[in-house]
Amino acid sequence: MTNASRIHGHDARKVSALVGANLSVQPGEFVAIMGPSGSGKSTLLHLAGGLDTPTTGAVRVEGTDLASMSATQRAVIRRRSVGYVFQDFNLLPSLTAAENVAFPLELDGWPMRKARREALAVLAETGVADLADRRPENMSGGQAQRVAIARALVGPRRLLLADEPTGALDSSTGTDILRLLRGRADNGAAVLMVTHEARFAAWTDRTLFLRDGKIIDESGPSDPTQLLAQGAL
Template sequence: MTDAPVLQLTGVTQQYGEGATSVSALSGVDLTVQRGELVAIMGASGSGKSTLLSIAGGLQKPTTGEVIVEGTYLSTASARQLAQLRRRSLGFVFQDFNLIPTLTALENVTLPLELDGFRARVARRAGRDALASVGLEDKLAAYPDDLSGGQQQRVAIARAVVGGRRLILADEPTGALDSVTGEAVMKMIRSRVDQGAAGILVTHEARHAAWADRIVFLRDGRIVDQSRRDGAETLLAGTP
C-alpha cells in the first residue's frame, strides 16, 4: 500500500434540519482507506452507514469536514470535476443494481467510459474484459430483465471496476442475493481490491464483513470501534 490514502474523511459531520428538530447522521467521522484495503462499515439501521458512503463518493456534501479522494478535495471541486471523478475513479455497487433496463449488459458497463470520451471500440473492449472477469462473457447482449439477480449484480460490479477505478463503494451489495451468489460477489470485490483498488463495504452481515481488512463500527453517526483483520473475529463474535 502507498503512503497516500485513496480516501480520507476528516471531521465529517452531516446534519439534517435545524434547531430542536435537527438530526445528526454523522458526527466528527475520521476515516482513511489505503490502496489495497477493504474496509467494512457495520452498525444498526440509522447509524449513518449509507450517509458515510454517499459522502465518500461525492453524492452529497457534508455539513462540515473534508473529504479527499486521490488528492482531490471534494469541498472545492466543481460539479464538472466531481462528475469526472465519479466516472474515472469511483465505482458504486448498490443493492438494487441500478442498471438501465433498455441497455444490454455490455452497454450498461461501457456507458461510463463512453460518457468520459472513450472511443466506442476501446470502451467495448474494456467492457467485454470487465464482464469476462465476473464470468459473464456469454451475456454481453442480454438485457437486465433477462438476467438473474446474481447476474445483474455481477454486471453492476463490472461497471464499478471497468476502466481501472481506484475506489469501490459498495452499499449492501449482497442484500438481495442468495448466500452462494452473495459469497461470489464478495470474492469479486475482494479480488478487485487485491489488484490495487481501495474499497468500502457497507454491510450488516458478519460473514461478509470478514472479507475486509478492517471493520469499522458506527453508532449514532460516530465511529465507536474498529479492528484490523487479525482482531476482527473478536469484534464480530459480539455482533448481533
C-alpha cells in the same frame, strides 16, 4: 475523511446522519463498514464518493477536497476514478448489460469497441457474460446486482465503494464477488464496503462499526463475528 458530519433538515427536523467521522483508506486497503440500519453507513459511502458533501469537515480523494470542486468536477472524478455499487443497482433500463457497463468508459471518451471489449471482460469476471445483450427488465435481482458490480469494476478504478454488494446473491456467488473485490484491493485499489455479513467482513483488512452516525469501534478482519456474538452491534 476528516471530522466529517452530515446533517439533514433544520431545527426540530434536524437529523445527524453522520457525526465527526474520521477515516483514511489507503491504496491496496479493503475496509468493511458494519452497523445497524440507520447508523450512517450509506451516508459515509455517499460522502466518500462525492455523491454528497459534508455539512462540516472535509472529504478528500487523492488529496483533493471534494467540497472545493464543482458538481461537474466531482462527476468527472467519480466517472474516472470511483466505482460505486448501489443497493438498488441503478442500471439504465434502456441499455443492455454490456452497454450499462461500458457507459462510464464511453462518457470518458473511450472508443465504443474498446469500451465494449472491456465491459465484456468484466462481465465474464462477475459470471454474467451470457447477459451481455440482455436489458435489466429481463434479469433477476442477483443478475442485475452482478452487472452493477461489473460496472463499478470496469476501467482503472482507484476507489471502489460497495453498498451491500452481496445482498441479492447466494452464498457461493457472494464469495466470488468478495474474491473480486479482494483482488482489486490487492492490485492497488482502495475498497470500502458496507456489509451486514460478518463472514464477508472477514475478507477485509479492517472493519469499522457505526451506530447513531458515529464510528464506535474498529477491528481487524477476524473480529466482526466476536463483536456480533457479544451484542456490540
